[in-house]
Amino acid sequence: MPELVFFSGTMDCGKSTLALQIEHNRSARGLSGMIFSRDDRAGEGKLSSRLGLVTDAVEVEDGQDLYAYLVDHLSRGGRADYVIADEAQFLAPEQIDQLARVVDDLGLDVFAFGITTDFRSKLFPGSQRLVELADRVEVLQVEALCWCGARATHNARTIGGVMVVEGAQVVVGDVTHSADEVGYEVLCRRHHSRRMTAATARAAALSPDVLPVPST
Numbered sequence: 001m002p003e004l005v006f007f008s009g010t011m012d013c014g015k016s017t018l019a020l021q022i023e024h025n026r027s028a029r030g031l032s033g034m035i036f037s038r039d040d041r042a043g044e045g046k047l048s049s050r051l052g053l054v055t056d057a058v059e060v061e062d063g064q065d066l067y068a069y070l071v072d073h074l075s076r077g078g079r080a081d082y083v084i085a086d087e088a089q090f091l092a093p094e095q096i097d098q099l100a101r102v103v104d105d106l107g108l109d110v111f112a113f114g115i116t117t118d119f120r121s122k123l124f125p126g127s128q129r130l131v132e133l134a135d136r137v138e139v140l141q142v143e144a145l146c147w148c149g150a151r152a153t154h155n156a157r158t159i160g161g162v163m164v165v166e167g168a169q170v171v172v173g174d175v176t177h178s179a180d181e182v183g184y185e186v187l188c189r190r191h192h193s194r195r196m197t198a199a200t201a202r203a204a205a206l207s208p209d210v211l212p213v214p215s216t
């Protein structure tokens with residue numbers, strides 16, 4: 001039976017690497033995939049992983065009908081044996097409904113990869129719809145770690161290393177970034193709720209307030 005599978009996790013947990021692995025394994029078996037992505041770090045029309053692998057993808061546009069796109073592709077004699085949707089948190093809920101229809105009406109497996117929650121620990125609408133509709137939700141087990149060493153379960157948005165909790169839900173950035181740019185950092189729940197990033201923890205540790213006062 002074809003399935004809609006949602007592979008979810010924090011940033012930096014290896015989602016895109018797994019997407020590329022699935023693509024590799026299936027194309028090695030002679031299967032041909034339709035790969036959708038959106039706002040990938042490597043640029044438009046790409047699916048890339050932090051480990052340096054990259055493949056071409058169809059850049060999803062606002063309001064694009066993914067089901068109609070596949071029907072059109074197939075009716076022109078194109079092949080699609082399965083579908084991969086990376087950065088699926090950026091898809092609209094209707095586009096997730098269209099992916100479910102690809103499974104049910106076209107009989108294709110759809111593998112969606114996405115971050116579950118945003119920097120305020122709220123569900124992305126696309127991820128929420130995936131949780132509602134998926135046949136299976138797989139939480140990726142490659143553990144991202146907080147600076148304290150605990151399992152990172154939350155995504156923080158940072159500006160110059162300082163965590164922010166205001167702003168638009170989607171601002172594209174990366175976990176590697178220069179100072180003063182919007183970046184992202186994965187944290188454990190405790191340090192997300194205390195807004196303590198690696199940079200602020202380091203600054204606190206170096207602060208004269210907490211250094212032992214040498215006795216003279």
Ligand SMILES: [Zn+2]
Nearest residue numbers: 146148188191
């Ligand atoms: Zn922590």
